[in-house]
Amino acid sequence: MSALGNIITKELKELMTPATFLPIIIMAIIFSSMGGTIGGIEDELEKPPVIALINSDNGRFSQIATNVFNQTSNVTFYSTDINDKKDALNTLKEKEGVALLVIDQNFSLDIENGKTGTFEIYWVMQGAGILDSISSSVVEALISTVNTNITRELIKNGNNSINSTLALNPTKRNETTYFKEKELNGISPGKIANILSQQSTFIPIIMMMIIMMAGQIVISSMALEKENKTLETLLTLPVKRTSIVAGKIIAAAIVGLILAIIYMIGMGSYLSSFQFSDTTSSGAASFDLSLSGLDMILIGVVVFVSLVAALALCMLLGTMAKNFKSAQTLTFPVAVLVLVPMFLTMFKDFDTLPLALKALLFGIPFSHPMMAPRSLLFDDYLMVFAGIIYVSIFAIIMIAIVVWVFKTDRIITGTTKFNLNKIFKKKN
Amino acid sequence: MTAVEVKNLVKTYGDLKAVKGINFYINQGEIFGLIGPNGAGKTTTLRIISTLLTITSGTITVLGLDLEKKPEQIRKIISYLPEDAGAYKNLTGKAYLEFIANFYEPEKAKKMAEKGIEISDLGTRITDKVDTYSKGMKRRLLVGRALMTDPKFAILDEPTSGLDVNNAQEIRNIIKNTAKNGTTVLLSSHNMLEVEYLCDRIALIDNGIIVEEGKPQELMKKYNAKNIEEVFIKVVKN
Numbered sequence: 001m002s003a004l005g006n007i008i009t010k011e012l013k014e015l016m017t018p019a020t021f022l023p024i025i026i027m028a029i030i031f032s033s034m035g036g037t038i039g040g041i042e043d044e045l046e047k048p049p050v051i052a053l054i055n056s057d058n059g060r061f062s063q064i065a066t067n068v069f070n071q072t073s074n075v076t077f078y079s080t081d082i083n084d085k086k087d088a089l090n091t092l093k094e095k096e097g098v099a100l101l102v103i104d105q106n107f108s109l110d111i112e113n114g115k116t117g118t119f120e121i122y123w124v125m126q127g128a129g130i131l132d133s134i135s136s137s138v139v140e141a142l143i144s145t146v147n148t149n150i151t152r153e154l155i156k157n158g159n160n161s162i163n164s165t166l167a168l169n170p171t172k173r174n175e176t177t178y179f180k181e182k183e184l185n186g187i188s189p190g191k192i193a194n195i196l197s198q199q200s201t202f203i204p205i206i207m208m209m210i211i212m213m214a215g216q217i218v219i220s221s222m223a224l225e226k227e228n229k230t231l232e233t234l235l236t237l238p239v240k241r242t243s244i245v246a247g248k249i250i251a252a253a254i255v256g257l258i259l260a261i262i263y264m265i266g267m268g269s270y271l272s273s274f275q276f277s278d279t280t281s282s283g284a285a286s287f288d289l290s291l292s293g294l295d296m297i298l299i300g301v302v303v304f305v306s307l308v309a310a311l312a313l314c315m316l317l318g319t320m321a322k323n324f325k326s327a328q329t330l331t332f333p334v335a336v337l338v339l340v341p342m343f344l345t346m347f348k349d350f351d352t353l354p355l356a357l358k359a360l361l362f363g364i365p366f367s368h369p370m371m372a373p374r375s376l377l378f379d380d381y382l383m384v385f386a387g388i389i390y391v392s393i394f395a396i397i398m399i400a401i402v403v404w405v406f407k408t409d410r411i412i413t414g415t416t417k418f419n420l421n422k423i424f425k426k427k428n
Numbered sequence: 429m430t431a432v433e434v435k436n437l438v439k440t441y442g443d444l445k446a447v448k449g450i451n452f453y454i455n456q457g458e459i460f461g462l463i464g465p466n467g468a469g470k471t472t473t474l475r476i477i478s479t480l481l482t483i484t485s486g487t488i489t490v491l492g493l494d495l496e497k498k499p500e501q502i503r504k505i506i507s508y509l510p511e512d513a514g515a516y517k518n519l520t521g522k523a524y525l526e527f528i529a530n531f532y533e534p535e536k537a538k539k540m541a542e543k544g545i546e547i548s549d550l551g552t553r554i555t556d557k558v559d560t561y562s563k564g565m566k567r568r569l570l571v572g573r574a575l576m577t578d579p580k581f582a583i584l585d586e587p588t589s590g591l592d593v594n595n596a597q598e599i600r601n602i603i604k605n606t607a608k609n610g611t612t613v614l615l616s617s618h619n620m621l622e623v624e625y626l627c628d629r630i631a632l633i634d635n636g637i638i639v640e641e642g643k644p645q646e647l648m649k650k651y652n653a654k655n656i657e658e659v660f661i662k663v664v665k666n
Binding site: 238240 | 481482510512514515516517528
């Protein structure tokens with residue numbers, strides 16, 4: 001074999017280990033299953049939107065609108081009586097519909113008289129994720145089609161005296177959105193999603209950064225203790241194992257938070273340059289979509305317990321690290337556990353996820369700080385408290401396991417190899 | 429008076445039996461050498477006695493304390509110097525010694541660190557980062573760390589490894605003086621001259637079993653050997 005071939009063979013032997021391929025294989029499986037789920041949701045949304053329609057107008061323009069809605073939507077409730085709104089909304093919620101459209105009795109008359117016709121739209125918003133707002137976007141597109149058709153009708157009649165502003169915008173909307181037990185007047189799901197988009201992207205990214213940074217510190221710290229051969233000395237000193245574990249976790253949490261604050265300042269400034277008037281905090285407050293002092297405290301608590309849980313998990317992974325290089329690979333499981341909830345909470349609301357993904361999201365402790373702000377905005381305190389309790393239990397179990405590992409030979413010898421040998425021997 | 433007693437000590441890692449039922453004792457103020465070829469079970473034994481590894485079976489008593497029942501109390505009176513130990517690279521030598529001293533009684537911590545600085549004898553380099561030290565300097569710092577606490581029982585694995593002749597000789601004298609002051613020492617070394625010079629008694633361990641034990645002079649006489657190295661070779665080859 002040539003010298004080059006010899007080196008390539010040796011390098012491949014060193015590089016082609018399960019540790020190299022397993023993370024990528026797992027990542028590929030996770031993303032393909034996530035992609036499948038998200039793709040499935042999109043397919044679902046390509047179906048005609050489920051709407052309720054009340055048309056109390058007999059004029060030609062309301063007829064145009066009704067025709068468009070009937071042809072392109074699944075009209076689950078239809079009435080001509082304006083007093084049927086309550087029944088219409090109940091039916092809509094039962095059928096998980098998108099919106100109730102009410103056509104005013106003067107709709108056509110107003111347009112004939114040069115005024116804009118009014119649609120009353122009652123949106124039933126299922127979730128605030130990026131994909132959740134697609135269904136309302138479809139209805140928005142239908143209304144746009146109605147407008148185009150009315151404009152065409154107005155122009156077709158050859159009425160030269162027609163007001164060009166009316167011709168371009170023949171209808172207006174009075175909107176009310178129902179979302180998680182809240183009734184929000186004068187705002188569409190799209191605008192709400194816009195307001196919440198900062199939380200849906202900014203908070204998960206920040207949480208990911210905090211957990212990854214602090215986690216990396218803990219795992220590296222353990223790996224360096226082993227690589228620099230300082231761990232053996234530390235473990236024979238008169239210091240409790242719990243103090244060693246707690247000391248490492250607290251120090252990493254402090255550094256992680258400092259790094260996160262620095263990152264947040266930069267990221268906050270970057271994101272603020274993209275803010276529109278609707279997405280400002282005052283815009284959010286005017287629609288009762290802001291967090292109270294208690295909410296902020298609860299977010300602090302959930303972030304804190306999640307950070308402790310993450311660091312305890314990282315510490316456990318760190319005990320398996322043999323050196324600094326292996327520590328890099330060990331951060332992978334944490335990255336997966338952070339990235340999955342980050343993407344899921346960005347694209348979908350917890351409530352609109354399939355049951356299996358709901359269970360997955362709840363089971364991942366790092367999901368809770370990402371979901372908490374949105375839950376608190378809509379007064380879903382049960383979800384937040386359940387999250388805090390679950391993550392606290394997870395953190396306690398992790399810390400107990402780490403302390404146990406510190407009291408066994410595993411921390412010094414690492415028994416993985418022996419166990420694997422045992423398993424293979426048993427199989428043979 | 430017996431300071432340390434090891435009875436029927438067995439240590440297994442899965443199917444691998446590293447230590448196979450060894451017995452020995454160390455008298456107070458004695459320097460006891462545990463010598464043997466690589467993989468004989470020396471470091472495992474030292475790690476068990478220093479509370480790092482658990483006992484599979486058997487008992488160990490350190491100054492009247494049962495090692496399995498009272499590991500935290502034992503850690504207060506022992507000091508362990510691992511063979512390939514390191515120090516925190518980002519700390520200075522002085523800061524490292526102070527860090528270790530702070531685990532002990534607060535009123536003694538300052539004095540302890542000063543003693544560590546004295547034993548290390550690194551001069552002005554003691555305020556430099558450990559990362560900048562040579563292998564020998566690191567070892568001196570670690571020996572200083574191990575002996576500055578005035579341990580009642582010191583476990584030293586290859587204490588002079590990496591040191592030049594002069595430094596090694598100095599460290600040996602420090603160990604001897606420490607024992608004279610009442611510290612019991614368990615020492616492991618591949619340097620047979622060092623073992624002969626330092627140890628009051630030695631045990632030869634091979635393949636997890638103690639194959640010979642006694643005073644260096646007695647063993648040399650028994651095996652008709654000029655030095656412990658010859659004894660070692662004769663015992664291990666048999």
